[in-house]
Amino acid sequence: MRITKSICVAFSLLLIASSCGTSKMISTNVANIDKTPLKISPIKESDLKRWSHLDLTKDTIPGMSVDKAYAELLKSKKGVKVIVGVIDSGIDIDHEDLKSVIWTNPKEIAKNGIDDDKNGFIDDINGWNFLGNSLNENLEMTRILKKKDDGSENYKNAKIAYDKKKEEILSSKEQVDFIFKAHKTITDHLKKEKYTLAELKAITAVDATLLQSKQVMISIIGQTGPDFIDDINDFKEQVYDMLNYNLNLEFNGRKAVGDNPEDINNKNYGNNIVFGPDKEHALHGTHVAGIIAQVRNNKKGGDGVANNALIMAIRAVPNGDEYDKDIALAIRYAVDNGAKVINGSFGKSFSPNKEWVFDAIKYAASKDVLIVHAAGNDGLDIDLPENKNYPNDAEDIQSEIANNMITVGALNTTYGSGLVANFSNYGSFNVDVFAPGKEIYATVPNNKYKFLEGTSMASPNVAGVAALLRSYYPSLTAAQVKQILMDSGTALNVTVLLGENDEKRPFTNASKSGKMVNAYNALLMAEKMTKKK
Incomplete structure (x- = not known):
């Protein structure tokens, strides 16, 4: 990770x-190298805490037009609740700005020591911790x-x-x-x-x-x-x-877990303490969850993208590289327990048992679940064989194994040549879209808030938009939601600097869609698509 x-x-x-x-x-x-029609000054301090929700045309900030979508498209609409599985380092489910949006397993009775719903996990009230008491890990x-x-x-x-x-x-x-x-x-x-x-x-x-x-x-x-x-x-x-x-x-680091990480059938491990042995170490996952669903307009911290999201907490990402086994089982857990969107803000360069994860991604596709994944923070073109980033949905640039996974790169706070964050991976095939990922303000453990950055932050911004689409247009399939996110985004006529070596490339060639996600446009496209059904 x-x-x-x-x-x-x-x-x-x-x-x-x-x-x-x-x-x-x-x-x-x-x-x-800036040859753009729109010259923008640095972002104002007053806008920084919610810049990813603002609008490029109205606010001259490359946000996802979330505020505009709520004000103009969702004001009089009611959506359904959407479970979003957050596979991460753990989540502080008691946080003041998250506790009301945490998923509760309706088929499980708390603290009775019985697997009431017979899903293989005892007392999994808010999710599952596949890492038990482990905190630190090796890289792969x-x-x-x-x-x-x-x-x-x-x-x-x-x-x-x-x-x-x-x-x-x-x-x-x-x-x-x-x-x-x-x-x-x-x-x-x-x-x-x-x-x-x-x-x-x-x-x-x-x-x-x-x-x-x-x-x-x-x-x-x-x-x-x-x-x-x-x-x-x-x-x-x-x-x-x-x-x-x-x-x-x-x-x-695996000794504390007590399983065999090389055996995908060895599934009886972990516990139900979804923030892990130390809440402070659940910082990353708590921040990701907040980006998606922290309560809107309550004057606490920031605002989440999706107002109808319920966060399912799945701890599978240590301080180090995640195990393929944990990720594969975490995806299956989320799917089997009702998640319609899964966010994965993790990644690594080696994946010895990648077929387990491939199978889990395909399983999610068969159950109509969208997976949103961070592109990685190495500033590399991940279309190149030597720069692979796992998990992915394609072993080469010829074909994808499934149509339900969208990979997200990170945007900076200002329009222009520096639009793409210099740490963000990119690729005209293996990165699908871009979204805000620099200086994102959200929840961290123990009722605190913080700015963090990375494709880890861009991914939940997109997961939040995906949850909006699945909430207000529940008839859409995971594949349709992915396509809407890509097709409805904003294409920008600007040459950008990519990676730490400042590779020059048109923004339209930095990802498969060539676009940045736009919630307002996505909801408009979803409306048109559902009317055609």
């Missing part, structure tokens, strides 16, 4: 710490290397990827340690853990180490703002988690 706690912040920190020996990235000047490439070298291409590729990632993380560790050494120098001098930019600038000592630390931290605050301590702590946690767990060949 690629949890985007603060990708841009982390990347900025890497550049700031260039005095440690790294090179600075040279970026293309976007002014040189690490798990492959822990097995015997069988001489396969898969093992060789995993070794290459592992060595590259290890080198990158060790370099990042040097930078993290450099930053925190400077930070400690400042806190020791000021005799306080938190300090402001003004307090930094007021330091006048002649000690060379102190002055260097002052300049480092001034640069960091300039990049990250007054919450810089939270941001550098997030960055440090990501780096050290990668070393201690994700890339650690000696670490076994």
